[in-house]
Amino acid sequence: TATQDDARQPKTDEDTAVPAATERSLIDVNPPRGTRDFPPEDMRLRNWLFRNFREVSSLMSFEEVDFPVLESEALFIRKGGEEITQQLYNFEDKGGRRVVLRPEITPSLARLVIKQGKSASLPLKWFTIGQCWRYERMTRGRRREHYQWNMDIIGLPKVRAEAELIHAIVLLFERVGITSSEVGIRISSRKVLQAVLQMHSIPEHLFAEVCVIVDKLGKVTREEIEKELMIAGVSFEAVKGIIEVLSIKSLSKLEEVLGSEGEAVTDLKSLFLLAEHYGYSQWINFDASVVRGLAYYTGVVFEAFDKEGKLRAICGGGRYDRLFSTFGSDNIPACGFGFGDAVILELLKEKGILPDLIRHVDDIVFPLDEELEGPASQIVSSLRQIGRSVDLIQDKRLKWVFKHAERINADRLILVGKSEWQSGAVRVKILATREEREVKVDELTSPS
Numbered sequence: 005t006a007t008q009d010d011a012r013q014p015k016t017d018e019d020t021a022v023p024a025a026t027e028r029s030l031i032d033v034n035p036p037r038g039t040r041d042f043p044p045e046d047m048r049l050r051n052w053l054f055r056n057f058r059e060v061s062s063l064m065s066f067e068e069v070d071f072p073v074l075e076s077e078a079l080f081i082r083k084g085g086e087e088i089t090q091q092l093y094n095f096e097d098k099g100g101r102r103v104v105l106r107p108e109i110t111p112s113l114a115r116l117v118i119k120q121g122k123s124a125s126l127p128l129k130w131f132t133i134g135q136c137w138r139y140e141r142m143t144r145g146r147r148r149e150h151y152q153w154n155m156d157i158i159g160l161p162k163v164r165a166e167a168e169l170i171h172a173i174v175l176l177f178e179r180v181g182i183t184s185s186e187v188g189i190r191i192s193s194r195k196v197l198q199a200v201l202q203m204h205s206i207p208e209h210l211f212a213e214v215c216v217i218v219d220k221l222g223k224v225t226r227e228e229i230e231k232e233l234m235i236a237g238v239s240f241e242a243v244k245g246i247i248e249v250l251s252i253k254s255l256s257k258l259e260e261v262l263g264s265e266g267e268a269v270t271d272l273k274s275l276f277l278l279a280e281h282y283g284y285s286q287w288i289n290f291d292a293s294v295v296r297g298l299a300y301y302t303g304v305v306f307e308a309f310d311k312e313g314k315l316r317a318i319c320g321g322g323r324y325d326r327l328f329s330t331f332g333s334d335n336i337p338a339c340g341f342g343f344g345d346a347v348i349l350e351l352l353k354e355k356g357i358l359p360d361l362i363r364h365v366d367d368i369v370f371p372l373d374e375e376l377e378g379p380a381s382q383i384v385s386s387l388r389q390i391g392r393s394v395d396l397i398q399d400k401r402l403k404w405v406f407k408h409a410e411r412i413n414a415d416r417l418i419l420v421g422k423s424e425w426q427s428g429a430v431r432v433k434i435l436a437t438r439e440e441r442e443v444k445v446d447e448l449t450s451p452s
């Protein structure tokens with residue numbers, strides 16, 4: 005209960021009414037098609053997710069890096085017909101340069117590693133969280149932008165790098181409350197497909213294109229896949245061989261078909277053994293149908309998915325041991341993953357485990373009188389100096405201020421009133437205990 009009635013009644017609505025409607029045409033207040041605004045509640049959720057991305061990256065001793073969203077189009081021109089390069093958000097800038105809003109992070113990361121040359125001592129463990137774009141015909145009403153957490157290990161040729169990356173994904177899921185009964189990580193290697201193509205004498209140069217086609221398994225009909233493979237120049241027998249091998253779901257069966265000596269089998273057996281040592285075996289399973297849709301993957305590939313199969317892949321990645329040489333650099337083995345900001349939140353929402361992210365402020369300061377605005381600002385400044393967050397309220401009724409204090413979970417409500425101020429004091433209400441008392445101003449900043 006306030007000791008003083010609020011002497012500063014804000015003007016009535018009539019006094020502050022907006023001028024009579026004139027011929028005003030409202031701008032389109034929506035963001036561009038396929039893009040999102042992040043009002044405070046959504047931004048709190050995004051910051052919570054990104055904080056978890058960062059904390060896992062830090063747990064794994066990864067260094068943060070960043071790149072421009074705008075990149076040269078040349079960085080993303082690749083053969084292989086990937087969806088990602090057919091949906092480039094590309095344009096010509098005022099200098100006549102062909103540029104894009106980047107559709108992914110990895111090529112920028114490779115560019116920076118090459119640019120740094122010898123000054124980048126390998127192996128590098130880098131992460132970033134960045135917005136990525138695609139220009140998709142809005143027929144499907146899908147988003148044109150999302151944020152991706154990327155983790156990459158550059159310079160380690162062995163699958164112990166992939167094992168680390170998968171650990172990062174598992175740690176993230178555990179932090180946000182997802183269990184291995186709800187989400188799994190499918191793992192395979194493109195060396196499986198490579199072995200099958202070699203068995204059928206399919207030329208190497210078709211490898212990337214075949215992978216991109218086969219990645220559509222489960223998204224388009226099997227007949228469509230077979231047709232596209234045949235058009236790409238894969239023989240009928242090879243198509244059958246590919247489809248047959250891709251249906252293998254156990255490493256022992258794969259070993260029967262491919263033998264024990266090939267890199268596909270030895271890599272995967274090493275990876276699954278490491279997984280046991282990490283203690284995350286319950287999260288992963290071998291699935292030969294996993295190829296991922298990026299042309300530059302060359303080895304182990306993996307993707308996380310909800311076991312109810314309602315959503316698109318939560319994250320995905322793999323080894324890309326030839327990307328650097330395609331940029332004209334000495335070759336550097338590397339692997340990484342991308343983890344989008346949208347599907348994971350859809351999953352948490354669907355599971356009913358989105359975090360309850362409340363607002364909070366340490367203090368609210370409210371001058372009860374216009375002539376007390378100076379003293380109020382003096383108090384606000386001293387509180388902020390010692391690191392207390394303060395919401396200074398102006399032009400509001402006291403009733404509104406009390407409600408606001410509850411709404412933003414303030415610890416203290418500090419009312420600056422004339423009579424108290426004359427004796428160098430203010431009224432303080434402790435929201436948690438409802439206790440209200442007069443406090444000397446210099447006591448406000450003392451550790452209570």
Ligand SMILES: OCc1cccc(Br)n1
Binds near residue numbers: 138148150
């Ligand atoms: O993961 C594919 C992708 C790339 C850029 C933007 C969006 Br939305 N999605």
